[in-house]
Amino acid sequence: MSFKKLTLSSSRDIPFNKLVLSQSNVRRIKSGVSIEEFAEDIARRGLLQSLHVRPVVDEDGNETGMFEIPAGGRRYRALEHLVKAKRLNKTAPVPCVVREAGNGILAEDDSLAENTQREALHPLDQFRAFRTLREKGQSEEEIAAAFFVPVNVVKQRLRLAAVSPKLLDLYETDEMSLDQVMTFTINPDHDRQEQVWEALDSSWSKDPYQIRRLLTETTVRASDKRAVFVGLAAYEEAGGTILRDLFQSDDGGWLQDAALLDRLATEKLKAMAAEIAEEGWKWIEVAVNMPYDAAYGLRRIDGTPVDLTDEEQAMIVSLEAEYAELEADHAKAEELPEEIDERLGEIETALATFESRPFIYDPDEIARAGVFVSIGGNGSLSIDRGYVRPEDEAPEDGEGATAGMDGSDASTGATISVAGQQAAPEDEEDDGIKPLPDRLVMELTAHRTLALRDAVAGNPHIAMTALLHKLVTDTFGRYAASSGCLEASVHHVFFPAQSADLKDSLSAKSVNERQEAWKTDIPQDDQALWDWLDALDDASRMALLAHCVSYGVNALYEKVDRYGAGLSKAGLERRLGQANRLAKAVKLDMIEAGWKPTAANYLGRVTKARIVEAVREGVGEQAAQLIDHLKKGDMAKEAERLLADNDWLPEPLRLTDIDDPSDEAGDDEGEALPEFLADDEDAADDADEAESDHLVAAE
Known part of the structure; x- marks a missing residue:
């Protein structure tokens, strides 16, 4: 069987003012880049694709010299926008592929074919293309401007392109979803990414939240009180790395170096303690987590609040009057306007600051008393002054307290001790549910x-x-x-x-x-x-x-x-x-x-059988089966998540x-x-x- 050899439609330049839109174009709904943005792109790089046109004929079938465009309407409107803005001559030649009149192919057929037969670029190709542009010197801002997307989108796509090549190959062959790839961007370590995927490879469930949990299992949340106390900037300046999720809210991210964070927190507490020691205290106890009842058996000395200045007293009166006026003005409102509610909160905070002003203590009492310095639950510095130990009730006749094992302030003689953090013992794992330790x-x-x-x-x-x-x-x-x-x-x-x-x-x-x-x-x-x-x-x-x-x-x-x-x-x-x-x-x-049950206060302290039993009781058998194959540390963290909103x-x-x-x-x-x-x-x-x-x- 022989085929007739094809003859392709000719291509030539046609003045813009000889072109008109065809009513046969099947595209009716606007989508993609706007005409204005498309026009800017053409102005920057030129027209990358010719228009497909047909001669316009009169009633007798004679060509009129005009050409209609069944395929390429968006390109025409972008050029039209440039002509109206006087950035393109109305007679400027436009590259066109010309279909002969009366060829038997409907104009609607051409329009539909152009819009349906082209294959969209695979997202991975786009990620890699962005990476190539970045490697060749274009900034993230330049790439964003060239493709009319926010800079954050460019950052996201560059981060996706930076995932382990092995995992990207799995994405290319549809063995991994885009949501899973997005989750792997949290941790840039390719080895760790591949380890996590291998760990989940035998599991029927590879949900993004499980990937996220494994990638961040040795990290510290940015909302942790130690991180708030030290500050993310100080942590990064000390060489710490913060893992971020560019694709969903991460509450500040995850601090990767927990040991560095603990060291920075302790050093900052000791520095604060050294400043407090200059007040003349005999001892200062420092701990990230000060035990409840740390002051049990100690006498609390009395102090006198620092007197308010005339300006401060006037400020208090003014703030209280403003607060009362705002409350009265909105007494009948079912819900306060956002700005009013915010202002009331500011006033409350300001008044609380005046109430928490420092105390003045008797110097003789200071010489025999001490201070507890720790981190409060919200990450603020917690200073609890004025506690006397029983053995210090009588004034000492000697030269003063000796230096503590953890260090002391040489200028004042105050002993500064740093409390150690107790580590939880690792349980021996056996089958069955045994008594709680x-x-x-x-x-x-x-x-x-x-x-x-x-x-x-x-x-x-x-x-x-x-x-x-x-x-x-x-x-x-x-x-x-x-x-x-x-x-x-x-x-x-x-x-x-x-x-x-x-x-x-x-x-x-x-x-x-x-x-x-x-x-x-x-x-x-x-x-x-x-x-x-x-x-x-x-x-x-x-x-x-x-x-x-x-x-x-x-x-x-x-x-x-x-x-x-x-x-x-x-x-x-x-x-x-x-x-x-x-x-x-x-x-x-x-x-x-x-x-609430957490890995720290219960779930990480019991056997795997008890963790599974807790989830089974609190959430159900199906949830228990989801975690029964995990390692103990992962199981405890996942159980904490499952039981978070439960009454178990x-x-x-x-x-x-x-x-x-x-x-x-x-x-x-x-x-x-x-x-x-x-x-x-x-x-x-x-x-x-x-x-x-x-x-x-x-x-």
């Missing part, structure tokens, strides 16, 4: 005790009931006075084990604020205290009673000594039973108290059905411990000894 249960019940104190302090009726229960128990001699949930003396119960987030918990803040509020009102003189208490109204007396009683609440789990030296098994059961009854009475909800709690923080053995005959056997603590005693002891060895090494 003793230390973890102690930390969890420390959270619960603090929340229970806060709840009891807010319920005078329950506080009175608990107090009377304890007093009646002691008076009628039913049990040893040292056992039970409430020590009515009241003894301050110290937390021997606590997680780093205990100090910043909602319960800790609430208890501390209430303590400071009462402390400012309570007289120091004993007789004056009696008179003050006697004059209080009943509501205030009950509120103060509840606050004091709450400090005796002890819902802590402690390790039982099988040989009877210390807390007995029956005593622990009685304490936990009474604590649970008290929690039910005040309707304690640890979720409302602000506790570990057993020690739940309201259990442990009965109070107070109504039964007291004996050494008692009832069984909760299931999460029950196990073979020898095995438990071995685990505790191993954990203890880890803790000694960490501390």
Whole structure:
């Protein structure tokens, strides 16, 4: 079979004023680059593609000298824009491919073919083309201007082109999606990118969030209080790298060098401590995370706030008047205008600054007192001045304090000590769900005790009931006075084990604020205290009673000594039973108290079986199956994400059905411990000894 050889349409230049748009053009909807931007591109680089035209004929079929354009209408309109702007002559020659009149092919056919038969450029080709332009000297701004896209789009495409070539090859063959490639741009390390993809290769789920989690698992979020305290600029200046996601919100990114961040935070704290030491303090304790109750047993010295200047007092009056006026003007508004709400916030911040002005202390007291310096929960510097240790109550006759092991300020003699950060021991992984480690249960019940104190302090009726229960128990001699949930003396119960987030918990803040509020009102003189208490109204007396009683609440789990030296098994059961009854009475909800499971406070401290069980209970079996193949560190982080908006709690923080053995005959056997603590005693002891060895090494 033979084919007739083709003859292509001729090409020639036609004056612009001899061209007209054809009504046969199938494109009706505007899309892509605007005509104005297209015109600018033609002005810069010239016309890259000829117009496709046909002769216009009259009623008799004779050519009129004009040509219609069925394919190339956007190019024509861009040229028309340049002619109207007098940047192109109306007789300027335009390259055209001329289709003969009456050739049997419809004009609509040509228009449709041109718009449908061309293949769009693969995104990867565009990424690589942008990279080539950048490598040949064009700036990101120049590339953006040439292709009429924002500079950020150019940055994104250059970042995509910088992904590992192996992964880009997978994208080219459709083995990887564009969303996945975009996620890999977070970490520029090609080896790490390839490791993550290999780790996910056997998994049926390769969602972008999993890739992002693996790429950033050893990093620190920019919102971390250490990062806020040090500052991203200082971190980068010290050589630190910040990983950024150019394709979605990343809250500031991820700091890649956690060790550098810790060093910078500690150095900045020590520098601040050195400045504070010049005030004459005897000692300064520095820690990134200052433990809750770090000042327990220390006397707080009194200070006098620095007097306000006349200008400051006038400013306070002015701000308060403005605040009252704004509130009055918008009292009936259902929602404040954004600018008014912002201004009210500014006024509140300014007034708070005046209230938090520094204190003046007695120089003699400063010489024997110290300061705690740490990082607050919001990343600000936290300075807590004026604490005297018992051994420093009497003035020293010697030459002053000796330098601490961690360093001291030579000019003042103040000892500056840096508290070490305790590392969590790594659990041995075995099959099955085993008892929770003793230390973890102690930390969890420390959270619960603090929340229970806060709840009891807010319920005078329950506080009175608990107090009377304890007093009646002691008076009628039913049990040893040292056992039970409430020590009515009241003894301050110290937390021997606590997680780093205990100090910043909602319960800790609430208890501390209430303590400071009462402390400012309570007289120091004993007789004056009696008179003050006697004059209080009943509501205030009950509120103060509840606050004091709450400090005796002890819902802590402690390790039982099988040989009877210390807390007995029956005593622990009685304490936990009474604590649970008290929690039910005040309707304690640890979720409302602000506790959430994280890798740091629970999920990273238990076995993989317990992590999976937590997700199964909190989210469901399908979610548990999504993580059961992960390594423990990855599993803990993913479980934290899955449980973030869930009401799941570990057993020690739940309201259990442990009965109070107070109504039964007291004996050494008692009832069984909760299931999460029950196990073979020898095995438990071995685990505790191993954990203890880890803790000694960490501390």
